[in-house]
Amino acid sequence: MNLTQEQIDAYKRDGFLVLPELFSPSEVNILRAETERLRHVEADGIFREGEDDKAKTMFRMHEPDGPTYSSAYRALSRVPRSLGVAQQVLDDTLLYMHHCKVNMKPSIEGTVWHWHQDFGSWHLDGIAKPTMATMMVMLDEATELGGCLYMLPGSHTDGRFTPYYDESTAYKFWATPAAQVKARMAGAPDPVAIIGKPGTVAIFDCNTLHASGHNLSARDRWQIYLCYNLCANRPGDIEKPRPDYVRSRNWAPMDLLEDDAILAGERLAAE
Numbered sequence: 001m002n003l004t005q006e007q008i009d010a011y012k013r014d015g016f017l018v019l020p021e022l023f024s025p026s027e028v029n030i031l032r033a034e035t036e037r038l039r040h041v042e043a044d045g046i047f048r049e050g051e052d053d054k055a056k057t058m059f060r061m062h063e064p065d066g067p068t069y070s071s072a073y074r075a076l077s078r079v080p081r082s083l084g085v086a087q088q089v090l091d092d093t094l095l096y097m098h099h100c101k102v103n104m105k106p107s108i109e110g111t112v113w114h115w116h117q118d119f120g121s122w123h124l125d126g127i128a129k130p131t132m133a134t135m136m137v138m139l140d141e142a143t144e145l146g147g148c149l150y151m152l153p154g155s156h157t158d159g160r161f162t163p164y165y166d167e168s169t170a171y172k173f174w175a176t177p178a179a180q181v182k183a184r185m186a187g188a189p190d191p192v193a194i195i196g197k198p199g200t201v202a203i204f205d206c207n208t209l210h211a212s213g214h215n216l217s218a219r220d221r222w223q224i225y226l227c228y229n230l231c232a233n234r235p236g237d238i239e240k241p242r243p244d245y246v247r248s249r250n251w252a253p254m255d256l257l258e259d260d261a262i263l264a265g266e267r268l269a270a271e
């Protein structure tokens with residue numbers, strides 16, 4: 001899949017690009033079924049919250065050597081519509097995946113993700129340069145009521161703000177201080193709600209400020225995040241590295257698969 005020059009320019013200018021319904025309903029159904037299957041597995045890299053004890057965040061579905069593996073997720077991470085698009089926006093063919101996760105923001109209970117840059121924490125993983133991009137794939141319709149993502153256009157151009165460790169939410173992570181977010185917002189275009197039908201994708205720069213709100217709707221909101229980095233920019237050695245499911249040690253370049261790989265895997269399994 002080839003992005004147009006306008007799409008590449010928009011990505012560079014805004015720090016994100018939305019591609020509506022890039023994955024088909026059949027592909028989304030396969031990924032949803034795999035997500036439902038895997039959320040019952042007991043493994044590191046699966047985080048449960050709330051009274052029902054169901055998985056709310058799950059990592060590393062793309063690597064064959066772990067308990068959360070799914071061939072459909074591996075295919076998702078390597079087809080031209082994902083890996084190929086990441087190669088174009090990052091202008092390099094040699095990419096690996098820093099991590100792959102799915103956030104299942106539950107109806108009514110699923111809470112806010114404060115404004116942050118992904119490179120806020122990834123730099124602390126030992127990664128020197130912000131040559132990284134995340135592709136978010138909607139497995140549900142994303143709505144404002146349901147706690148969709150918001151992106152602050154152009155915010156990637158200022159580089160990385162020093163993050164603080166936010167412990168106010170169940171998942172605890174490196175967020176951007178409110179004063180810097182407010183200063184960055186002043187005079188900038190309004191944040192953009194990343195809404196769309198299932199299968200819609202947003203690819204965004206690792207320094208783009210983004211956040212999401214509470215899920216006030218009656219439906220859970222599932223979204224996959226595929227985080228690509230240049231092989232040439234793999235993390236350096238650090239003390240106490242985070243686990244493999246969130247800071248991959250597989251730095252081999254990823255190969256492109258055929259674009260129908262998600263559906264072909266399902267056909268093969270049915271034979």
Ligand SMILES: O=C(O)CCC(=O)C(=O)O
Pocket residue numbers: 103105113118147148149210211212223225
């Ligand atoms: O899933 C969400 O609502 C936000 C997730 C996010 O921003 C992240 O994982 O960096």
